[in-house]
Amino acid sequence: MKKLMLLTSGIALCAATMAFANDDLISQMENPAQWAIQTGDYKNQRYSQLDQISAENVGDLQVAWTFSTGVLRGHEGSPLVIGDVMYVHTPFPNIVYALDLANDGKILWKYEPKQDPNVIPVMCCDTVNRGVAYAEGKIFLHQADTKVVALDAGTGAVVWEVQNGDPSIGETNTATVLPIKDKVIVGISGGEFGVRGSVTAYDMNSGEQVWRAYSMGPDEDILVDPEKTTHLGTPVGADSGTNTWEGDQWTIGGGTTWGWYSADLEENLMYYGTGNPSTWNPAQRPGDNRWSMTIMARDIDTGIARWFYQMTPHDEWDYDGINEMILTEQEIGGETRKLLTHFDRNGLAYTMDRVTGELLVAEKFDPAVNWTTGVEMDSGKEEYGRPYVVAQYSTEQNGEDVNSTGICPAALGTKDQQPAAYSPKTQLMYVPTNHVCMDYEPFRVSYTAGQPYVGATLAMYPAPDSHGGMGNFIAWDNVTGEIKWSIPEQFSVWSGALATAGDVVFYGTLEGYLKAIHAETGEELYSFKTPSGIIGNVMTYESGGKQYVGILSGVGGWAGIGLAAGLTNPNDGLGAVGGYAALSDYTALGGQLTVFALPN
Amino acid sequence: MNYAIRLVAIGLVTGLPIAATADNLTAAYSEDGRYYTDDDVPTYNIGEDGTVDWLTYSGFRRYHSECHVCHGPEGEGSTYAPALKVSAIDMDYYDFVDVVTNGIQKVSAAEQSVMPGFGENPNVMCYLDDIYVYLKARGADVVPRGRPPKKEKKSDVIREDENACLGT
8 A cells, every 4th residue: 555645844845946055066967968967966867958869860879989998897887077078987996087078088187096906805896986076176086995085177186085984894985976065975885894884974175074974873873863863754762773783783784875875955855775784694683783774864964864764674685775866856646745766676666755754655666576575554553664574585584504595686686776767757767677586595604804794695597487688677657656668688787777858768788788768668769789788877968069978888896796607597406507698798898988979 | 654555545445436647626535524636635526416515515605605796606707807616726726725815916007806815704714625625616517507406414523623713
């Protein structure tokens, strides 16, 4: 049952435009000729008003120019475009290039940080980086070794730098940062190393730390007001970040913050999700493990939490909750509300009221999802908001040293960080997904600082009794909680989508194809095979009156680990070797930007 | 004891066929559920019905906990880390142990490969031989991909050694 509750705070929707400290980035984002932030805008809609490239003419698309990044391994994120300059980043060693779009992409400056290579192996799943950010004449880079650097956008000179974490205990970074108001807000990676996740706000002009909010720990660490911070409408109470853990396990509790950040300036709130609790062996950490696996809404200025929603209490499958929060204003239950939509790794898509944290919709966005029968939507029940776990697929109930088989989705989730797009024209969300299931055997591990802290053996394979592929690209109605249409893909779709006013949706595939489809029907309109597999996000911009579409190629990341050699189906028994296509048969390492345009 | 005599003696005790020529794969003798080549290097033992020795099975589990996130499923390699099923065959056992314990770096303009040292990680070091023999079995193509369906029992000595190593 989808419970809808009338709200009194709807008046906030028509609040007048207000002045903010960082008007610069806001006006840059409002200019559709630019791609001023990785997420398209603060709402993470990844929607462009540009319509020169349309459903009618996208079939004529051509490669306009290309650029080699000089680095191999997984290329996530996308370039930015501010004015006539494009900013391109790379995986480790995290080079940043400024390219002159008015001069055939001539390199204006290049910044290459010096980083200790010992950070490479403590990055769990390849040395990816999801891109730089821009505000007030500065480019913000969050390096693999957790150093945050502000560069002069005009010269590449370092304005300030600050060390956010400690790689020697497994703290690393893969995410972009959120520049907002007078702050730069950054996260941290390392859930597979027992890192305690946090989000930190630095002063945009000086790099001084303003606040830090941990995902678990004492109230003063997690920045809550026990009486005012709510979980599904109820105050969280005192010690909520420690009282669902045994002893001091919260100190190595995980809940890292390596995903995307969105924000609503009218509410003065920022939104993000926290990752899995450490270890992957649930028997070793009894309790709900709050606030891992949680959607968080925090005050931008103070970091104090307005509301939390824990999606997967006591995770048993590594379903990190870090995926993007897409903010929309839509009619639901006969009323226009401020919504937050989140496609979780656990295979459920959540639609919430982003002001109050009320849960409105929680539905599976892949029919293969089987670990839960669904979420309790009745606020009168004790289980309100909790997923009902199917005993057969519970690695906790089956116990340590038992191999739980046929769990869908696999640990990489029905969707990982690769961000979805939203078109206000169609009111649909376009979602890159994985269609992969797993066997999962947890066992006891001991913690050593800076060493992997995993504690489970996994085998992954394409969802059984389906189309045989490992991915889908779907259109999702976040108000009704239904799949509108679904395009089967041979491999997981690991590329961020882009929706445009030209009624075109773009995404990349692991084989390396950039695809353009019709926003209404999903019909394929264009495809081009780039030099390497795509795990980057599609972006668009306008230069000299012409619309361009850009995508980074460079296979790697989680997908490069699991799929490079192909997956097997252990249920096929002995002898079924390499029964499924290996990505290595289709593509090899690379690092290239390909930019498309219509012919002159 | 004379080397040749010892081999014969052990071969007689365990009833294993003795390889005509020394190699790095074939089990020459076993001790408390562990198998060794005639150079005393740990190795796998696969029964005719596909039953694997305990260490190979244990290595499957430990590999997929500790090594899989870089080196890919079943020792097959990833987009950026080598296929260890090949390394386990190509490398000398003691070199293999050295790399796992101390790590290795290949960092240049074209390559950024860094293997950390696991010397202080009991989840790896207490199962080093398990992981090694599993990868050797994978490289020799005597164990297919996926979970080995049948395994020998964990011997009491292996259990005691494991507890002592983990300090539990």
